[in-house]
Amino acid sequence: MDIMEEPQVAMEDIHYRVIYVNRSVSEDRCIQRSARHLDEYVAKTEPNCIADTVKCILEIFPEAYLCSTEGACMSHWLQPQEDHEADLQPTIILLDTPYQQFFPAQFPNERRDESHDGNSYGLSLLKKIESEARARHLYEQVIPVPLIQSPDAMNNISGADRTRMRQQCIDFGAKAVLSGPLNAKSIAVIQDRAYYAYKDALSRKQALADVRKGRKRSLIAVFNDTRPYGYLREYLVESLIKKICSTEDDRDNEIYKANISVCPEKRAEISRAISTWHFDAHKFDYDELIVAAELTLNHALSMPELKAFRISPTQLQNFLKACRAAYMGFVPYHNFRHVVDVLQATFQQLLRIGALPPYPNVNGTHTSPIAESPGTPSIGPEEAFTLLLTAIGHDVLHPGVNNGFLIEARAPLAELYNDRSVLENFHSTSYCQILKRHWPIFYENRRLRTLMISCILATDMALHFDYMAKLGNLQKLQAQKPDLDGWNEKAVDEARVLVCALIIKCADISNVARRHDIGAQWMHLLNDELILQTQIEMDMGQKTALIAPPSTSLDGRIRSQLKFMELFAFPLFRGVADILPGLQFSVDEMELNLTHFENELLLPSAGSTMENQPGISKYSPPPKCDSEPPTEKSALDGRPNGVLPSLTTTDFSRGGAGLHGSNRQRCSEATEGSSAPCSGEWGSQANSATTGKMPLSPSTQGTSIISRDSMDKSVGVPMTTVTAPDSPTAIPEATKMSSDRDQLQVNEKLDHFISDDEDNMSNGNGHMNGSGSTLGQEYLKPEQDTGNGKTMRKKASLMGLKNKFSSKFSSFTKSKKGKTSCPASPERSADPMG
Ligand SMILES: [Zn+2]
Structure with a gap:
């Protein structure tokens, strides 16, 4: 009615x-x-x-x-x-x-x-x-x-x-x-x-009804009551375009009213937490995560070279509030917690390579940085700061579905970006709107903004092997000539952009290199997001964009995670540690994780379904204040190191190409020919690695490599122009209405963007030299072959997510119960802050 x-x-x-x-x-x-x-x-x-x-x-x-x-x-x-x-x-x-x-x-x-x-x-x-x-x-x-x-x-x-x-x-x-x-x-x-x-x-509901009736027509499309999940289709584009093109100052100050009140003791705890690689973002609520980001950025801004970029404490907090508001609370993984985690991972990497001044750790001391290899361009203060800003905004407005979904749905967003790095383009364009308003001095710096956009685009996992090839080239070059003598300025700059992109890529998938218990929580959250996507796809009657369904067993999730580590994370982290030796610690930690996961596979409970796994999912209540984050030393003590008993690191890349040039792949020799512990979901994809279609883990799927569609497309050539769609969108007819609340949420988030008269569309697309660069082309010939209360809190969080999707999923599960083989209930999904 x-x-x-x-x-x-x-x-x-x-x-x-x-x-x-x-x-x-x-x-x-x-x-x-x-x-x-x-x-x-x-x-x-x-x-x-x-x-x-x-x-x-x-x-x-x-x-x-x-x-x-x-x-x-x-x-x-x-x-x-x-x-x-x-x-x-x-x-x-x-x-x-x-x-x-x-x-x-x-x-x-x-x-x-x-x-x-x-x-x-x-x-x-x-x-x-x-x-x-x-x-x-x-x-x-x-x-x-x-x-x-x-x-x-x-x-x-x-x-x-x-x-x-x-x-x-x-x-x-x-x-x-x-x-x-x-x-x-x-x-x-x-x-x-x-x-x-x-x-x-x-x-508010009336306003939404007006929109749905098409009274407010967008440039791209209008809402249609018979097609649900409008926020995944028209609305993202409509609002972005409106914000970019509007000349009105429609600032909504609601988000700035939130009072960030964190007591001094808690601030001290947060400060200690960000000082270590074992940062656990799950321990902190959204206010506390803002403080974590604040401390991180302030530390960088303390460098005299960045004086020109400093803003007032209020402005900084408003910027972070705007960022927080630009993430969807109902998305299990790609939310504000994830980007603060990526920010902290980036922060740690920059500290370890000496690109940031030392930050005191729990003991009041600090880990001595290890400089980059002589043939690796150094990361200066401005680049380091840009990387931190990139991290916090790299997934802005992530809708909880991947590129493949949007392409399959023929979503206006996919049309806008010609099906290429759809979300990454969207994140960077949207984030520029936030920076334009909140950090204009950075936004106006064309060089750094371009670097930031390149780094965000690099997070598209569909481009992963392009970056691996470039990394391989740089390693090869360093093997031939260990320093930068004779490089021209352009080549050095391009290599620096590549190094920055690689740092962000590592940070974005750093879950697998975090301490095991922390990484495992991220693994489950990512799986939850895939389950949500599966539900939405079924709900919309749309072909799945996931190559494999999300795992329903702990065993399956672990095997997927191991495969992801083998195919993507280890080669990347090892290659990056080769050019930035200060990052070897993350490879070591990943190896410990590998052992943990493999040991878990031996447990009798590993094969049971997630429904039978108590406490497996997601909402981990914050521990008590007196539980200090473990020191890195203690976490590493007693664990085996340097052994990859069952994974090979060669022949991982698309088309069977392997990573050459790294002399630090310590594990490959030891494991050559051994069988990877990957079957189950992976078994069904055994051929994909040799047919040009990468098999997908929760991690890859979640970071958008995933789609069948994108796998079929050539990768590595980011779009350089924006082309307005010339055909109406066509979405499979769906069976029920979208969620008003979700649509309103997205509406609200998009409305937070500043609007002014500068057309910024090209910013998201015109400077993508990260992937299309001619890195060191005078020197490099790209090679083709490189490569209790707790329970209640948990329940509360669970309920929160369920609440968001209840109208969709309750009718969905009722109508389809017994008719589908949906792998797991969305009620399993939960994010600490929803
Ligand atoms: Zn991300």
Whole structure:
């Protein structure tokens, strides 16, 4: 039914959800007004103050959920709603908030900064709710209200202090602040707030309905109600074009209002975490990840050579908020957490090669850098800074599907970029819009912007073997002549661009070179994203763009991961460590990972399905503050090293070409001829490596090598022009409607881009010398042959993702249950921050 035709809903008939968090609650449960023994039940089981509050709530709302912990609160809030109007439903969260939390100096035992251990309460829970709500785009629909209890003590608090307390609550995301016992008057105020939220959500939905009706026509296409997942098709292009071409300043400041509040102790912990290769991004929430990025960029900007690029702390934070807002919270892998992880990996690599000044580690010391080989152009401060900026923006607006999907769908985005490096072009063009607004001094530097774009385009795994060939050429050249003497400036510059691209490529797939437990979490998240894509493809009736279905067993996932390491990661990392010896540590770590994975394959549980793997997926609650990141030394101690018992590193590349020129492939000799532990999903693709079609692992698929389509196309020649599509898009007719919420989310994200009158389209396409360069052509002849609370938090996160997709997937699974062999349920997917 058209939304305009819906009758006006009476204020009291709107289905509000009410959650009341008080740590004195005896049992987490729903209490309904209609319960026959309400008075008796609540009065007998709960303290008077809770019973009175509940009764007051139930005078206006028909039911309330009582709970005592953060986990229970988040889980109930984020659980999926069957109601198709769920995205309009306001959620009121009443939070018992001890007044002592406002006066930490007087009451040091009443902590308010325990948000890191999954045990937030009062103010810290309020802050967490705000952060989650913004990250999940639920901010408008949630009404967090601190209930500051303790009337006696409150009487002694001055008016100025009361004002400060209210302000602090509001700064932490409260939509209203109540003190003293709840009464009918105050609960009515809360109902008013919730009703406003409902009306706002209704008008947003109306706006979307307008778009879907085609009232707002895009340059490329219009929404069509019979074709779901519009955000994967028209909307990405429509909004990008609008932003690039618009001359209006339609800045939406909503994203800048989020208060990044991280206590000094946590900042210190984050600082320690980024100082080591064993950085675990899963440990940190989105605010904390912003701090991690802030510390990283500030460290680089401390170099005097970068003085001209410095911006104010507020500007830097706004830039990072804009970046965060430009990632889709519902995408399991390619989200803000992934790019901060890539940023930190890049940071570590640059430290290890001495391109950044030393950064103190846990012990207050630092690892001594190892300079690049004499024949490798050095990475200067500007290049190092550019690489860090590249990392944080390299997947901007990633929709959670790969290039192959977009090409198969004949999405306008694929048409815009002529089916070539579709997402990578899109990321770079979109990211330029963010930089144009937030870091104009960088954006206006044509050389560095061009370098950044080249590096983003290099992350297209379909171009992987082109880069491997160039790396092989550079290695070969160094073997013949170990220094840069005699190179002309252009050749050196091009080699430098290549080295930068290789660093980003390593960082982008660095999951496999991280500590094993950390890398394994990334592996599962990536698999989750592939499962989502599979679901969407089935939902749209579209041929899959994945060569192999996502693994449903731990065994399958590990085998895919091993194959990815063999074919892609080891050759790349070894080759890069050859020209940048400071990066040998990552090869060593990957070898340890290899051993771990192989050992896991020997466990009896490896072959079971993911549904039988407790705790396998994804949402890992942040550990307690006192769990220091292990030092690299301790992590390496006792592990075998330098052995690749079952993988070969030769003949890995497309068309059977191998990587030559590296003298550091220590493992190849030892393993020649041994059998790789790859069967299962990989077995079905046994021929692909010799037929020019690379088999795909979760990692490769997730980073967009994947598609059958892209495998069929020639690679290595990035587009250099933008051609407007000259034919209408044609998407297979699908069976149901798209998700309004997802579309709104994408809409919101795209709306954050600055608009001005400079046509930037060529920026994303006109300077792609990374792949099409003539690296050292005077010297190089390209060779063809180179080459508990925890459980609740987890559930809450799971529910969050499910919520995002519930309208799509619930009807999908219902309608197709028993008719398909979908490998795994999307409910398995979850990202810590959704
Ligand atoms: Zn990436």
